[in-house]
Each structure stands twice: as structure tokens, then as C-alpha cells.
Amino acid sequence: MLIGGSVKTVVCPYCGFGCKLLVDPQTLIVKPYRGEPNRGRLCPKGLYAMEFALSKNRVKRPLKRNRNALKPITWGQAIEEISHKLLEIREVYGPDAVAFISSSKISNEENYLLQKIARLFGTNNIDNCARICHEASVHALKTTIGTGTQTNPYEDIENFGAILIWGYNPAETHPVIIHYIKKAKKRGAKIIVVDIRETITMNLADYKFVIKPGTDIVLANAIMNVIIREELYNEEFIKNRTTGFSEVRMAVMKYTPEYAEKVTGVPATLIQKAAREFALAGSGAIMWGMGVTQHVSGVENVLAIINIALLLGYIGNRGGLYPMRGQNNVQGAAYMGALSEFLPGYIPLEDEKFRKRVASLWGVENIPIERGLYLTEVWDAIERDDIKALYIIGENPAVSEANFGRVRKALRKLDLLIVQDLFITKTARYAHYILPASAFCEKDGSYMNSERRIQWSEKVLEPLNDSKPDWKILTMLGKGLGLPGFNYSSVEEITKEYFSLFPELEEKDIEDLKSENGIFLPRKRLHTWEFATPNGKARFIAVEQIPPWESTNGEYPFALTTVRLISHYNTGEMTLRSPSLTKLMGEPKILINAEDAKYLEIEDNDLVEIETRRGKIRMRAKIGKVARGVVAVPFHFKANKITNNALNKAGTPEFKFSAAKIRKPKSG
Ligand code: SF4
Numbered sequence: 001m002l003i004g005g006s007v008k009t010v011v012c013p014y015c016g017f018g019c020k021l022l023v024d025p026q027t028l029i030v031k032p033y034r035g036e037p038n039r040g041r042l043c044p045k046g047l048y049a050m051e052f053a054l055s056k057n058r059v060k061r062p063l064k065r066n067r068n069a070l071k072p073i074t075w076g077q078a079i080e081e082i083s084h085k086l087l088e089i090r091e092v093y094g095p096d097a098v099a100f101i102s103s104s105k106i107s108n109e110e111n112y113l114l115q116k117i118a119r120l121f122g123t124n125n126i127d128n129c130a131r132i133c134h135e136a137s138v139h140a141l142k143t144t145i146g147t148g149t150q151t152n153p154y155e156d157i158e159n160f161g162a163i164l165i166w167g168y169n170p171a172e173t174h175p176v177i178i179h180y181i182k183k184a185k186k187r188g189a190k191i192i193v194v195d196i197r198e199t200i201t202m203n204l205a206d207y208k209f210v211i212k213p214g215t216d217i218v219l220a221n222a223i224m225n226v227i228i229r230e231e232l233y234n235e236e237f238i239k240n241r242t243t244g245f246s247e248v249r250m251a252v253m254k255y256t257p258e259y260a261e262k263v264t265g266v267p268a269t270l271i272q273k274a275a276r277e278f279a280l281a282g283s284g285a286i287m288w289g290m291g292v293t294q295h296v297s298g299v300e301n302v303l304a305i306i307n308i309a310l311l312l313g314y315i316g317n318r319g320g321l322y323p324m325r326g327q328n329n330v331q332g333a334a335y336m337g338a339l340s341e342f343l344p345g346y347i348p349l350e351d352e353k354f355r356k357r358v359a360s361l362w363g364v365e366n367i368p369i370e371r372g373l374y375l376t377e378v379w380d381a382i383e384r385d386d387i388k389a390l391y392i393i394g395e396n397p398a399v400s401e402a403n404f405g406r407v408r409k410a411l412r413k414l415d416l417l418i419v420q421d422l423f424i425t426k427t428a429r430y431a432h433y434i435l436p437a438s439a440f441c442e443k444d445g446s447y448m449n450s451e452r453r454i455q456w457s458e459k460v461l462e463p464l465n466d467s468k469p470d471w472k473i474l475t476m477l478g479k480g481l482g483l484p485g486f487n488y489s490s491v492e493e494i495t496k497e498y499f500s501l502f503p504e505l506e507e508k509d510i511e512d513l514k515s516e517n518g519i520f521l522p523r524k525r526l527h528t529w530e531f532a533t534p535n536g537k538a539r540f541i542a543v544e545q546i547p548p549w550e551s552t553n554g555e556y557p558f559a560l561t562t563v564r565l566i567s568h569y570n571t572g573e574m575t576l577r578s579p580s581l582t583k584l585m586g587e588p589k590i591l592i593n594a595e596d597a598k599y600l601e602i603e604d605n606d607l608v609e610i611e612t613r614r615g616k617i618r619m620r621a622k623i624g625k626v627a628r629g630v631v632a633v634p635f636h637f638k639a640n641k642i643t644n645n646a647l648n649k650a651g652t653p654e655f656k657f658s659a660a661k662i663r664k665p666k667s668g
Pocket residue numbers: 012013014015016017018019038041042043044045046047173174175176177
């Protein structure tokens with residue numbers, strides 16, 4: 001139902017860049033917001049964002065499984081039965097037999113509430129999909145500079161002298177940020193792009209480095225080798241603001257550009273030239289994405305990249321680290337504590353003072369201290385019978401998790417699966433209860449984008465059918481479970497509660513958050529004069545090359561990697577329900593090098609079969625600019641049937657490297 005009134009400002013429900021949309025509540029026409037961060041721009045996903053929300057396929061009322069059928073029930077019955085069953089499972093098996101998976105698409109308030117429910121219920125089994133994207137960045141950043149986020153705002157990008165873009169294709173994943181990069185280039189910034197295929201972003205590059213998958217550390221160490229040998233590093237910064245330089249200096253000496261050429265495929269002369277130009281630029285941003293983190297060496301890959309920034313003093317005023325976030329509120333979900341090893345604000349569970357502070361705010365003596373399960377560990381825990389019930393909001397692990405066959409098997413085994421979502425996703429098909437959630441435009445709330453800017457999103461429509469905003473459902477659930485402190489009558493009451501946990505927000509109020517520019521948490525620029533480590537200094541950590549989990553061989557000669565496409569988003573549950581976006585979408589195809597295709601007698605658009613040790617899928621082929629021996633598959637729909645679920649230290653699977661074979665199917 002339309003609510004009328006003036007134009008509403010709404011945060012885009014798709015990527016983590018965080019554009020604001022201006023939505024006319026009468027016509028539902030979307031226009032771009034003129035101010036920060038999108039400056040009058042939107043990509044097609046933002047422009048057509050209202051379409052999926054209005055889909056006829058929305059879940060209309062709470063549903064309960066009765067054998068093979070899903071039957072409508074009332075909200076009262078749903079909450080009562082779910083609460084009763086969760087309490088029963090806790091009584092018999094303990095609180096850690098239940099796991100909660102939050103969503104990177106719901107608001108800060110809603111993420112805050114779900115982690116509050118989990119911890120008051122008695123478990124730290126609360127996680128979100130940050131686990132499968134940038135958790136490796138968080139671990140590496142926390143270890144080296146003391147904070148786990150992007151250090152600088154987007155606006156700084158256009159003023160830096162150089163930009164190093166690594167394993168990240170902003171032109172397709174965060175299309176609006178490309179305008180900041182273009183502006184920097186216009187002002188003379190050198191652009192270096194590192195990827196495993198020739199991406200659209202490389203059209204902007206002064207240096208295009210197409211590397212062999214899994215060789216990132218070798219290239220990063222070779223860049224440092226050049227900078228150190230030629231004494232181009234920032235001696236003063238290293239001396240005053242870092243520790244551990246001598247270990248890194250020693251470690252990178254063997255990673256000569258010539259050695260790196262053999263391993264990565266990038267010519268040594270180009271590595272030397274790019275390293276010099278990056279160092280001599282005087283300031284620089286390093287931006288990275290899943291191409292860096294989704295490896296078994298994900299944490300070490302990020303450490304290697306951070307070392308480059310530390311070597312040159314490119315953090316704070318003269319540079320910035322930009323781990324670019326995927327979903328619109330993945331940064332907020334993590335910051336609000338929907339992670340199994342951190343409380344809100346990335347405060348470790350072991351921090352007794354903060355734990356007590358949280359407990360006292362919530363009206364209890366204490367909260368659990370033991371780390372909970374990572375999202376990626378839940379599936380084996382179900383197999384082991386350690387997890388009996390799973391509560392999932394807005395995530396679709398039956399498609400988004402690596403090697404998803406084992407995830408589906410685990411979902412089938414659960415005693416209780418509750419899915420809170422807009423649609424009957426592939427995951428929801430296994431659910432015992434489905435709770436209809438309202439869409440982004442049917443509720444108020446705050447969201448945190450990749451630059452840590454918290455923005456307020458306004459309600460445009462009344463909730464469709466019998467759906468409810470996630471915060472209302474969670475308030476009902478908290479009460480149903482008998483937990484203290486769930487008497488919220490407005491979303492702002494939850495905002496005020498999370499504000500009270502952050503000292504930086506003490507002086508702020510909700511009106512500041514609702515203002516034109518939102519609020520940066522903890523502040524706009526981090527580490528301008530000291531790092532958040534115990535001694536205030538950043539730590540260099542030397543890293544050596546770590547091979548992928550699987551190696552290619554005669555049987556599986558190709559390295560399979562996953563990529564994203566501009567008109568698609570994650571598992572397609574939103575974008576495929578947008579008629580305008582589906583018109584723009586081509587059929588997802590596997591990208592293969594021309595010489596490999598010729599050898600295998602594959603032509604453009606041929607149907608091919610791709611097989612890994614986990615199974616096979618079929619897809620049409622596209623001959624394109626990818627290195628020999630590498631095939632790139634869009635990750636959105638079925639690729640994860642065959643991707644590798646080996647985890648790195650932060651719990652992220654190696655989506656970016658599976659040994660594979662490819663052939664034309666006999667029947668095709
Ligand atoms: Fe939405 Fe990202 Fe596109 Fe902006 S760039 S409109 S935030 S999907």
C-alpha cells in the first residue's frame with residue numbers, strides 16, 4: 001500500500017557502496033540522490049530496485065511445513081511454536097545446538113537484535129555472510145593496524161596519486177565507485193589492476209596484470225622487493241609508526257621480479273615499472289575484493305597487500321586501505337556483532353570489560369565467551385549432530401556456499417529450520433517454518449556502507465501482504481523466548497540502544513544519523529596519527545607463498561574461479577525477480593581462453609560440461625580474455641555446486657580456485 005507524502009530517501013538494497021535512492025511514494029519512480037556517496041548516479045540495480053520488492057512471488061504469510069506441503073499459519077502460532085521448539089532443543093542439547101545466521105541485507109538494528117537474541121539465548125553461534133567474503137580482510141587488518149574495516153572514505157580516492165586495484169572488478173561489482181577512480185585518473189593518478197582475467201576495470205588501467213590464480217603473494221612480495229631494493233620506501237613512516245619491517249625486508253628478498261614473472265605470468269619489467277610508479281606517486285589507495293580473500297591463503301594475501309601500504313606510508317592521510325564490501329549492509333552486520341568471534345564494534349569476546357558492559361545493557365549477569373561456529377562450519381556441525389536447529393534471515397546458503405551439495409544435505413537433516421525471507425528461496429524449500437519479512441522499502445532503519453558511513457533508510461510502502469519488518473519479527477521472537485529487553489515499539493529505540501555501545505556515538509543522536517551525510521563510525525578517516533594496536537604502531541607481518549588447496553593435474557588441468565556479473569546479484573533471488581534487470585541479463589557463461597578453447601574444439605556459445613572433484617555443471621562457453629589454463633564461472637546460480645569448501649584462517653572458502661576439467665558433453 002502506498003503511504004503517500006514527499007519523496008523518500010532509501011538506501012540501495014544491493015551492493016555495499018551504499019547509494020541512496022530517491023523514491024516517489026506515489027509513483028514509485030526511483031531517482032539518484034545528488035549528495036554523497038552516489039553524487040547523482042545509480043547503476044541499473046539501484047534504478048530498478050523497487051521491482052523485486054513488488055514481486056507477486058513474495059511470501060504472503062507465515063508458513064509451516066506439514067509433510068511435503070507448506071501451510072499458512074498465524075503470526076501468533078508461528079512465534080509460539082518456533083519459540084517453544086527452540087527452548088525445547090536448548091533444554092535437551094544446550095544453547096550451542098542452535099545457530100543463527102543473520103543477513104547482510106537487513107538493517108543495523110535488525111542485525112543488532114539477532115545477535116542479541118543469540119547471545120541472550122546462550123550461544124555465540126551467530127554469523128553472517130561477511131564470513132564468506134571479507135572476513136579474511138578483517139582478520140588481517142585487525143592483526144596489523146588494529147581495526148578491521150576500510151580506513152578512508154570514498155572521496156579520498158580521487159585525490160590519491162595512484163590506485164592499486166587487486167582481485168576486484170569495481171566496474172561490475174560497485175559500478176558507481178568507478179566514477180571516483182575515473183576522477184583520480186583524470187587528475188593524473190596511475191592505475192594498476194591485478195586480476196586473473198582481463199576485466200572491464202582494466203580499461204582504466206596503466207598497468208594490467210593478469211596473474212595466474214593463487215599467485216597474489218608472489219606478486220605483492222615482488223612489488224615490495226623492488227621498492228625495498230630501490231629504497232623507495234617511506235623510512236620515516238616505517239621508523240615511527242610500524243614494527244616488523246626487518247622481517248618483511250628479509251622475506252621478500254627472494255621474490256625478485258624475475259621469479260615473480262615465472263610464477264605469476266606478469267613480465268618482470270612491468271612489475272618493476274609499476275612498483276616504482278606506485279611508490280613515487282606519493283600517495284595511494286589499495287582496493288581489493290574477493291579475488292584476494294576467497295583463497296585458503298586469503299588472510300595472508302591481505303597481509304601482503306597491507307605490507308605494501310605500510311612500506312609506503314599509504315594509510316591515513318597519504319593513502320587508504322579499501323576492502324570493498326559486497327552486500328549493502330555487510331559492514332553493518334559485522335559492526336553490529338553478527339559474527340561468532342566478535343561483539344558489536346569488532347570487540348573480541350574475551351574483552352571482559354566490554355562483555356560485562358553489553359550484559360548490563362541487556363539486563364543479564366554475563367554473556368557467553370566461547371567463540372561460536374563460523375557460518376562455514378555450521379554444515380559439518382549439523383552432520384556431527386552438534387547443531388539441531390538453524391534460524392536463517394535473508395541468506396541462501398543452499399546456493400551461496402561452496403560445495404553446496406553438502407549444505408543441502410545438512411539442511412535436510414535439521415530438526416528445526418526457520419527461514420525469514422521475502423521469497424521461498426532454495427534454502428527456504430528445506431524449512432519447517434518460513435516467516436515473511438518486509439522488503440527494504442517497507443521499513444525504516446540504518447545501514448552502514450563500505451566506507452563505514454551509517455545512513456538512514458526511509459519507509460516508502462506499507463509491508464506487503466502479511467509480511468513484517470525483520471526487527472518486528474525479532475522483537476516478537478525475543479519475547480516468545482522469554483528474553484529480557486524486547487519491548488521495542490519503534491526501530492529508533494533499537495538505534496538508540498546500539499548507539500549506547502559506541503563511545504564515538506555518545507555525542508550523536510538519531511537526527512545526526514538521519515542528516516544528509518549520515519555518520520561515520522568511528523570517524524571518517526582512521527589511523528591518521530596512530531594505529532589501534534596496543535603500542536599504537538602497525539605491524540608488518542612477513543608472508544610466504546601459500547599454494548591453493550587443490551593443484552591442477554592431468555585429470556583436472558584447469559583452475560576454475562568464480563566471478564560476478566553487473567546485472568546479477570548473489571544468488572539471483574532479487575535480480576531475477578526484476579523484469580527490467582532480467583531484460584539486461586545475458587545468459588551466464590563460462591569464460592575460457594581462445595587457445596584452450598581451440599585445443600578442446602570448443603566454440604563460442606557451445607554448451608560445455610565443467611567438472612571438479614565435487615561434481616559437474618553445464619553452461620555455455622564464452623571465449624574471452626582469461627589466462628591459459630583458467631576458466632571463470634559466474635558464481636550466481638550453480639557454480640557453487642563444484643567450488644572448493646576448503647577454508648582459510650578466517651573461515652572463508654576457496655571459491656577462487658578449484659582444479660577442473662572442461663569438455664563438450666557427449667549429448668551436447
Ligand atoms: Fe546500488 Fe551499488 Fe548500484 Fe549503487 S552501485 S545503485 S549501491 S548496486
